[in-house]
Amino acid sequence: MFEPKIVCFVCKWCTSAGADLAGTSRLKYSPNGINLRFMCSSRVDPEHIMWAFRQGADGVLVGGCHPGDCHYQDGNYRTQTRMALLRRVLDQLGIESSRLRLEWISAAEGKKFAEVMDNFSEELRKKGPLSLASKEMTV
Amino acid sequence: MKRIGVFVCHCGINIANTVDVDRVVEELRKDPRITHAQSYIYMCSDPGQELVRDTIKNEKLDAVVVAACSPSLHELTFRQASAEAGLNPYQCEIANIREQCSWVHEDRERATAKAVKIIKSIVAKTYLNESLEPIRVPINRRAMVIGGGIAGIQASLDIANSGYEVVLVEREPSIGGHMAQLSETFPTLDCSQCILTPKMVEVGKHPRIKLMTYSEVEEVSGYVGNFTVKIRRKAPSVDWATCTGCGECMEKCPVKVPSEFNRGLDDRGAIYVPFPQAVPNKPVIDRDNCVYYRTGKCKLCESTCEVGSIRFDQEDEIVEEEVGAIVVATGYETLPLQRIAEYGGGEVPDVIDGLAFERLLSASGPTVGEVRRPSDGKVPKEVVFVQCAGSRDPERYQPYCSRICCMYTTKHAMLYKHRVHDGQPYIFYIDVRTGGKGYEEFYHRAEEEEGVVYLKGKVASIFRDGDQTVVWGTDSLAGRNVEIRADLVVLATAVVPGTGVQDLAKKLKIQTGENGFLNEAHPKLRPVESITAGFYLAGCGQSPRDIPDTVAQASGAASKVTALFSKDEMEQDPMIAAVDEDVCGGCRVCISVCPYDAREYDEEEEIAVVNEALCEGCGACVAACPCGATQQSNLTDRQILEMITASLGEE
Ligand SMILES: Cc1cc2nc3c(=O)[nH]c(=O)nc-3n(C[C@H](O)[C@H](O)[C@H](O)COP(=O)(O)OP(=O)(O)OC[C@H]3O[C@@H](n4cnc5c(N)ncnc54)[C@H](O)[C@@H]3O)c2cc1C
Ligand code: FES
Secondary structure (H helix, E strand, O other): OOOOOEEEEEEOOOHHHHHHHHHHOOOOOOOOEEEEEEOOHHHOOHHHHHHHHHOOOOEEEEEEOOOOOOOOOOHHHHHHHHHHHHHHHHHHHOOOHHHEEEEEOOOOOHHHHHHHHHHHHHHHHHHOOOOHHHHOOOO | OOOEEEEEEOOOOOOOOOOOHHHHHHHHHHOOOEEEEEEEOOOOOHHHHHHHHHHHHHOOOOEEEEEEOOHHHHHHHHHHHHHHOOOOHHHEEEEEOHHHHHOOOOOHHHHHHHHHHHHHHHHHHHHOOOOOOOEEEEOOOEEEEEOOOHHHHHHHHHHHHOOOEEEEEOOOOOOOHHHHHOOEEOOOOEEHHHHHHHHHHHHHHOOOEEEEOOEEEEEEEEEOOEEEEEEEEOOOOEOOOOOOOOOHHHHHOOOOEEOOOOOOOOEEOOEEOOOOOOOOOOOEEOOOOOHHHHHOOOOHHHHHOOOOOEOOOOOOEEEEEEEOEEEEOOOEEEOOHHHOHHHOOOOOOOEEEHHHHHHHHOOOOOOOOOOOOOOOOOOOOEEEEEEEEOOOOOOOOOOOOOOOHHHHHHHHHHHHHHHOOOOEEEEEEOOOOOOOOOHHHHHHHHHHHOOOEEEEOOEEEEEEEOOEEEEEEEEOOOOEEEEEEEOEEEEEEOEEEOOOHHHHHHHHOOOEOOOOOEOOOEOOOEOOEOOOOOEEEOHHHOOOOOHHHHHHHHHHHHHHHHHHHOOOEEEEOOOOEEEOOOOOOOOOHHHHHOOOOOEEEEOOOOEEEEOOOOOOOOOHHHHHOOOOOEEEOOOOHHHHHHHHHHHHOOO
């Protein structure tokens, strides 16, 4: 069976802490994603996401704190705007924009982290691998 | 070439059960960028750390990656160990293969492959890490305490008595909080006022405590060690410096509004002191209810005041305080009676809440300690107490246990019996929880010696019939429904976070949990700190608790503050924004996105620079920089791209 590769950009304060909680609670989820831990979701540059797709990612997850809860005040609002813009670019490049997910997962939401990982992995399994043609694009 | 060593921890069986540690090491050894790879059963143990230190020296390593548990647990441990072996601590990184790998997966094959990818992505980053020096910042050894209940009072006194200055900010006109409203306290039945007021007076008089009542925090900037706090000092409409606190004005005031302190059981004027023992003992004018502010006429208080202290035109003042640490002790409120309509809350006059009953029992209360019901002032002969009113009810109200109600209801029933010897108290309960020193004994005394009748079961509804209040409930032990025609009903309403706590938490950038209470950094090991450095928690703002627990926690928070103040300066992580001056074109996008005003424009050089003391290292400006001139130290774009590539593996 096809197993999608997912790159997860997670902020230290919320989503990575939520993923840690999923661990301490011994929740089980699909091992398709690798977390890259940043201080804030606002550190994520659209260029990083394009690079991930080029290098063979079938999906990218950006995880931050809930709106209003960003450790750096309004970083996640910036992330939201950047991701919305990037989605349009992705569509134009022929990459389904649903391969990019933005999720607000707090430090208390271990269960949500596990659910998002399972659900996103399953969705990508159905979609199949990202087609090569689109990987030819330049960043 | 940089020499990197990777140390993979088995964590007993915690990692080794799902991740094939030997295979991981084998895979790592094939990677030309890794000089040394090995595993050990408990990397964080003394011999484990010794192994890391020895290998750094013997293999002449330039950097290490420890693949173990979450960096929030042992990053510091291994950075210290690396430093002891002569390595720059920022050349040590953690790969989290426990919380984010072995504990959450079952397929050994896939978990092992994932662990390798996690480690390789961290190795890719570490390969490009630079040796950094921590940024040293001086600590302002002055503390702020927000909230002046018993938690805030205790924390302030402990810090001030250790020799540091404290600014205590309280929203209400007086400190004291809820403890000031209590009559006698379980399980010893000592008088609440008698043990509290001396502490309140000590706060008021303390040379190192700056008391700001009737004040609220408007804005906080800065970081641990160096906060600047803007405080709104609400205009009391009275010049407190000259006011003698004689109380003449309050006598003359024609207005009558329900007293908050006495839970509406009697009235106060528009100019008032919340209670006689208030600290400071100076009145404020409640402008919403004052005749002068509403109609432009009256000023009776002004004409009575012999020292001329009334100031109708006084305005709110914004003051700034600089502090190094902040204790948040904002306490609790109780679920408003009106919210519990099926129990007649807010409708039936003789249905009151626990705090109102405290006021009825209190010798300084509206009835001078005689239990008289609100509707007609009669002494009630049958009183029903209902526990868990709004607690442990996830469908409709609060899901959690409010923790103090079992004990205070027992106390209420007992004190009622002491006042009304021929009266009969009944208590409806789900469980009686008595976890505390002397609590179980206290409960047995109520049931066995004081004639309190305990009924295990839920109350379905409460309504008024004539001058009586009818309670329909079940007695599940006897297996029947019961109807009690009571003279007074007391609801143990749920303990909830105070109003405005969410707002305050946002201003302070500290976290709250699902039920709105303030979150601690770690539920077991760091119970008095917030995850945000420089903030400490005390009292019921964190979760419901009784006075002994509140005081213990307040002293805990205070000692954390004094521990911070025992140093001259603090070290901050240097993973902040840095600008390549040759590349920066001076577009200033970074300045517009920085939440901390840490990016500034250098007119002379025509570039944007970083104020290192203000930069918190979020990276927002790095992502916004259109030409890559701004980078984050040890998390540059190049490092991120390498991490991405490594995390996707070969194939
Ligand atoms: C009916 C009843 C009976 C009780 N009986 C007992 C008993 O017998 N024995 C016992 O051990 N415990 C008892 N308790 C529990 C006891 O009241 C609490 O443990 C204790 O009062 C908690 O103190 P605190 O300082 O945390 O909170 P609080 O007393 O609520 O104090 C918080 C203070 O912070 C202020 N504040 C809030 N928000 C802000 C803000 N944004 N800015 C500035 N200031 C703010 C508030 O005005 C208040 O002064 C009882 C509780 C109830 C409800
Ligand atoms: S810190 Fe989590 S999104 Fe900013």
